Amino acid sequence: MPTIGTLNEEGVNVDLYIPRKCHATNSLIASFDYSSIQIAVAEIDPNGVYNGQSKTFCIAGYLRSAAESDHAINRLSISAGIIRPKSGKPQSDKKKKKLQVKAAAPKAAAKGGKAAPAKGGGKPAAAKPAAGARAGKPAGKKAVAAKGRPATAATAKTGAAKAAAPAKPAATKTQARPKSAPAKKQ
Secondary structure, eight states: OOOOSOBOTTSOBOOSOOOEEOTTTOOEEOTTOTTOEEEEEEEEOTTSOEEEEEEEEEEOHHHHHTTOHHHHHHHHHHHHTSSOOOOOOOOOHHHHHHHHHHHHHHHHHHHTSSOOOOTTTSOOOOOOOOTTOOTTSOSSOOOBOGGGOBOOHHHHHHHHHHHHSOOOOOOOOOOOOOOOOOOOOO
16 A cells, blocks of 8 residues: 655654545545545445445545536446446336337338338327417407406416406595694693
């Protein structure tokens, strides 16, 4: 194991402060970086029992604030041989069947069978509204809500509720009260 710091003639470390390095970015971790961490990951034998050794990883605070520390620790653990890299999940039977059907569709179209689906996943194209018509609104007479504006879905719902509610009396204008005169001293 290499020694870190300055050693005197007796082999004792004489440095007052030895800065740490981030294992993921290989940059120095400042002494005032209070969000940096140092994790000791235990090594285990094939039976899953702790063998008394551990691997230490230092992660800088800016990696943690950027939400990259999990990925960095996983990458470092894979390179240290602590965990195995996981290749993707095997495809499920449903996905395999869908891929087979999509691959068979162009062949059937070439033989004169069904037409191949469009790039959009085989969905039919929606009819375009006429010029001046709004998308998603029925053609014909426009429903008129209160105050002469066209009704929307929101005003149609609230308009029915307002019609059922009793009308409130109009607010009356209150007269300003005269200021009371200050109390006279006797």
